[in-house]
Amino acid sequence: MLTLDGVVTTYGAVRALDGVSLDVPDGQITAVLGANGAGKTTLLRTVNGLVRPAAGSITFAGHDLVAAPVEQVVTFGIAHVPEGRGVITELTVEENLRLGALWRDDRRSTTTGGLESVYEMFPPLAERRDKVADTLSGGERQMLAIGRALMSRPTLLLLDEPSLGLAPRITAQIMATLRRLSSEDGLTVVLVEQNARSALSVADTAIVLNLGRVVASGAADALAADEQLRHAYLGF
Amino acid sequence: MTFLNLVIYGIANGVLYAAVALALVLIWRSTRIVNFAQGGMLMFTTFIAWDLVTKHGANYWVGLVVALLAGFVLGAVAERVLVRPVENGPPLNPVIVTLGLLLVLQAVAGMIWGNGLSSFAPEFSLTYYHAGHQVILFSPDYLFIVIAVAVVLAALYLLFQRSPLGLRMRASAFNPEVARLLGVRVGRMLTLGWGLAAAVGALAGVLIAGTSPDYMNPNAFDPLLILGFTAAVIGGLDSPVGAVAGGLSVGVIQALLDNYVSNELDAFYSFVLLLVVLMLRPNGLFSRAAVRRV
Amino acid sequence: MRNPIDRARWRRVPMVLRHGVPAVVGLGVLLAITEGLPAYRNTQLANIATEVCAVAGLTILTGLSGQISLGNGAFMFVGAYTVALILEHEPITHNGWLVLVLLAAVAVSAVAGGLVGIAAARLRGPYLAGITLALAVGIPVLPLYSHLQGPLGGHAGLSVNAPSPPNHMDFFRWQAWICLIAAAITLFLLANLSSSRVGRAFRAVRDDEIAASLAGLPVARVQILAFVVSAACAGLAGGLFAIVAGGVGPASFSLSISLGLLAAAVFGGLGTLSGAVYGSIIVTLLPTWSGDIASHVSLSDKIVNNLPQAVYGLGLIVGMLLFPLGIQGLVRRLGMIGRNALKTKPAGN
Numbered sequence: 001m002l003t004l005d006g007v008v009t010t011y012g013a014v015r016a017l018d019g020v021s022l023d024v025p026d027g028q029i030t031a032v033l034g035a036n037g038a039g040k041t042t043l044l045r046t047v048n049g050l051v052r053p054a055a056g057s058i059t060f061a062g063h064d065l066v067a068a069p070v071e072q073v074v075t076f077g078i079a080h081v082p083e084g085r086g087v088i089t090e091l092t093v094e095e096n097l098r099l100g101a102l103w104r105d106d107r108r109s110t111t112t113g114g115l116e117s118v119y120e121m122f123p124p125l126a127e128r129r130d131k132v133a134d135t136l137s138g139g140e141r142q143m144l145a146i147g148r149a150l151m152s153r154p155t156l157l158l159l160d161e162p163s164l165g166l167a168p169r170i171t172a173q174i175m176a177t178l179r180r181l182s183s184e185d186g187l188t189v190v191l192v193e194q195n196a197r198s199a200l201s202v203a204d205t206a207i208v209l210n211l212g213r214v215v216a217s218g219a220a221d222a223l224a225a226d227e228q229l230r231h232a233y234l235g236f
Numbered sequence: 237m238t239f240l241n242l243v244i245y246g247i248a249n250g251v252l253y254a255a256v257a258l259a260l261v262l263i264w265r266s267t268r269i270v271n272f273a274q275g276g277m278l279m280f281t282t283f284i285a286w287d288l289v290t291k292h293g294a295n296y297w298v299g300l301v302v303a304l305l306a307g308f309v310l311g312a313v314a315e316r317v318l319v320r321p322v323e324n325g326p327p328l329n330p331v332i333v334t335l336g337l338l339l340v341l342q343a344v345a346g347m348i349w350g351n352g353l354s355s356f357a358p359e360f361s362l363t364y365y366h367a368g369h370q371v372i373l374f375s376p377d378y379l380f381i382v383i384a385v386a387v388v389l390a391a392l393y394l395l396f397q398r399s400p401l402g403l404r405m406r407a408s409a410f411n412p413e414v415a416r417l418l419g420v421r422v423g424r425m426l427t428l429g430w431g432l433a434a435a436v437g438a439l440a441g442v443l444i445a446g447t448s449p450d451y452m453n454p455n456a457f458d459p460l461l462i463l464g465f466t467a468a469v470i471g472g473l474d475s476p477v478g479a480v481a482g483g484l485s486v487g488v489i490q491a492l493l494d495n496y497v498s499n500e501l502d503a504f505y506s507f508v509l510l511l512v513v514l515m516l517r518p519n520g521l522f523s524r525a526a527v528r529r530v
Numbered sequence: 531m532r533n534p535i536d537r538a539r540w541r542r543v544p545m546v547l548r549h550g551v552p553a554v555v556g557l558g559v560l561l562a563i564t565e566g567l568p569a570y571r572n573t574q575l576a577n578i579a580t581e582v583c584a585v586a587g588l589t590i591l592t593g594l595s596g597q598i599s600l601g602n603g604a605f606m607f608v609g610a611y612t613v614a615l616i617l618e619h620e621p622i623t624h625n626g627w628l629v630l631v632l633l634a635a636v637a638v639s640a641v642a643g644g645l646v647g648i649a650a651a652r653l654r655g656p657y658l659a660g661i662t663l664a665l666a667v668g669i670p671v672l673p674l675y676s677h678l679q680g681p682l683g684g685h686a687g688l689s690v691n692a693p694s695p696p697n698h699m700d701f702f703r704w705q706a707w708i709c710l711i712a713a714a715i716t717l718f719l720l721a722n723l724s725s726s727r728v729g730r731a732f733r734a735v736r737d738d739e740i741a742a743s744l745a746g747l748p749v750a751r752v753q754i755l756a757f758v759v760s761a762a763c764a765g766l767a768g769g770l771f772a773i774v775a776g777g778v779g780p781a782s783f784s785l786s787i788s789l790g791l792l793a794a795a796v797f798g799g800l801g802t803l804s805g806a807v808y809g810s811i812i813v814t815l816l817p818t819w820s821g822d823i824a825s826h827v828s829l830s831d832k833i834v835n836n837l838p839q840a841v842y843g844l845g846l847i848v849g850m851l852l853f854p855l856g857i858q859g860l861v862r863r864l865g866m867i868g869r870n871a872l873k874t875k876p877a878g879n
Contacts, residue, residue: 458667
């Protein structure tokens with residue numbers, strides 16, 4: 001279980017996270033919602049160590065994430081799909097995918113298997129395996145970023161705005177894939193989204209951030225039903 | 237025949253500029269820094285090899301290998317100690333730091349080995365080949381140079397394109413943050429990249445020192461740096477293939493101008509060549525439309 | 531200038547006076563000092579003043595307008611050869627003539643600076659550094675070209691008829707005077723330029739080119755102007771060098787001259803004119819100092835000859851790693867600490 005306790009992250013005088021506490025249950029999809037600047041991306045960057053918190057603790061499966069170097073976080077079973085896809089555009093599709101599994105020492109025996117299952121999950125990637133990632137469409141890049149994250153065989157997947165700039169049909173496909181990964185393979189997912197409606201449609205639980213604080217949390221369908229909350233923070 | 241001969245001669249020399257250009261490109265790709273100390277580094281490692289071979293009677297090949305290793309260490313240490321602290325500052329700072337290192341290396345070389353001229357005899361003959369009565373401007377030494385650089389290029393290609401380590405290094409160069417998230421130790425990759433680049437430069441240094449007598453002097457390698465930089469810029473600074481193409485072009489252009497205009501003006505030619513290339517294509521002739529502007 | 535009221539009053543003083551008074555007073559003191567000095571001290575003063583002209587120009591270019599140049603030695607070359615070509619056969623008989631000759635050096639190198647500046651305005655960071663490095667190495671080889679060997683003297687260079695001093699003044703003292711006056715005028719003009727609209731335009735372009743162009747500044751023209759100014763200063767320095775050295779040759783303008791200028795500007799603190807003075811003193815006197823040290827601890831010639839360059843190099847590295855603002859920044863910081871100490875003491879009581 002991923003646990004945040006009283007996490008404060010500051011950029012100069014700005015408190016991007018102001019005492020965030022959160023339990024992410026195993027095997028579920030937890031949506032992190034909120035407006036622009038609410039602290040959603042900072043939350044993910046603090047979890048994986050790209051930004052260090054000023055106070056508070058973050059633990060995952062017995063590992064102290066506040067002290068761990070960024071490079072080590074993936075070895076705890078945490079994979080990150082950064083905002084704006086974060087595929088390395090100069091590398092080919094297959095190279096991007098192989099990179100995801102590189103930290104494993106047993107790569108020789110497992111990489112091909114991993115590659116095949118990602119290609120099976122996202123057939124468009126299989127067709128373009130030797131193409132440079134620069135040539136992919138937005139949806140394909142998102143598939144590649146998720147596929148690459150899965151290559152590391154994570155137990156926790158962090159996604160930052162996967163629906164950003166994608167057509168609704170592609171967004172729905174990606175959400176369905178996440179749902180399947182969680183239900184069938186028991187993957188834990190933290191899904192940061194501005195698109196609250198589609199995130200709540202697949203999430204089990206959700207929290208709402210506003211100006212760095214958790215203003216609401218609970219079961220996803222309960223939050224979706226709360227009209228006042230929706231109007232105040234979620235914009236639908 | 238003269239023209240063909242000049243082209244052959246130009247390519248043989250261009251191979252060396254290509255190696256220096258490649259050393260600059262490898263570093264530019266990974267850290268967005270032009271290593272102006274490269275000329276000083278390869279000068280210093282060549283002096284180490286020369287010292288071993290001529291003063292301590294070491295085998296030429298031992299000298300060459302030691303130069304490559306020394307280059308690797310020098311490059312790696314320079315990255316760790318000098319470049320890392322200024323990497324994310326204003327772009328002027330790494331330029332000044334690498335120039336400072338150039339000055340220090342030249343001064344220290346002068347302190348140890350003096351500022352006179354000395355010769356570094358090559359392992360292979362400098363006598364030109366003949367085809368019947370026709371002299372060909374190509375010698376066993378140049379054959380060795382071309383082969384040595386080609387072997388290094390092939391090895392680098394395999395390392396970068398075919399090995400997991402190379403994949404890690406490329407990922408670190410193109411997108412350090414994503415690479416770190418995927419578990420790549422980016423800092424280590426940058427150090428390794430600087431080491432490899434400096435080793436390639438060290439090879440070029442030892443090879444060029446043998447091409448003419450009385451070559452060795454702490455300042456003698458400055459033109460090599462500038463020709464290598466010109467080649468790298470022609471290639472777009474970002475592309476290893478462009479660096480090689482740029483090196484060969486610079487070699488041939490230089491050979492032609494040396495023959496048809498004057499051979500006293502090499503340094504002036506590189507200035508004009510750079511000026512023309514940068515005015516036509518500020519991002520280099522071989523660069524793809526700037527993928528990533530930093 | 532300790533409190534804001536003083537400072538505001540100081541700001542109201544016309545700029546010409548604000549910079550002119552220190553320049554004239556400083557110059558007067560220095561000129562008076564030359565009286566009792568031995569010849570080699572006067573030559574040292576002349577060398578420092580020459581270096582100041584070039585370094586001040588470079589610090590305006592690199593520190594104020596944000597364009598690096600590793601090639602200002604090439605503009606010194608242009609200025610020095612201009613003077614040498616004029617004075618090669620014609621001795622200076624009248625002091626007004628000397629002024630004209632130096633102005634010619636300034637004008638020719640300013641034109642050269644403009645040409646390089648046009649190219650430079652399109653280039654950034656390492657590209658600019660690389661091409662100016664090529665400039666520094668590429669221009670001084672021109673006298674070696676067989677068709678230019680006649681007029682430019684090849685390896686041997688050209689000799690210059692030194693101007694004769696007025697009224698039986700000491701020869702070396704007169705040379706120091708020429709250089710000191712030139713340096714004072716240069717500093718005065720650059721100080722005014724730096725606090726004028728042009729100086730603000732330089733800074734605006736340095737800080738953010740896009741913002742500057744959105745604010746209506748012609749960015750390219752501002753950058754070219756900075757190159758012209760800095761090349762003109764370097765040309766003046768070259769002209770002074772030709773007169774003091776009594777001749778010019780390609781070897782006098784090696785890459786290390788250009789890098790020495792950069793070192794001086796960095797030592798003093800990029801962008802500050804007073805820093806240019808400190809930096810020039812250090813860079814000019816380093817060889818003498820290292821010679822003195824060496825004679826005390828009896829080092830070999832190899833070490834002595836290379837010591838100054840090692841110090842420049844180390845200075846550049848250490849300067850960038852530890853004191854990115856240079857000596858002037860250090861002085862200012864110490865001043866600030868001192869001022870704060872003065873301020874807090876009464877409050878504490």
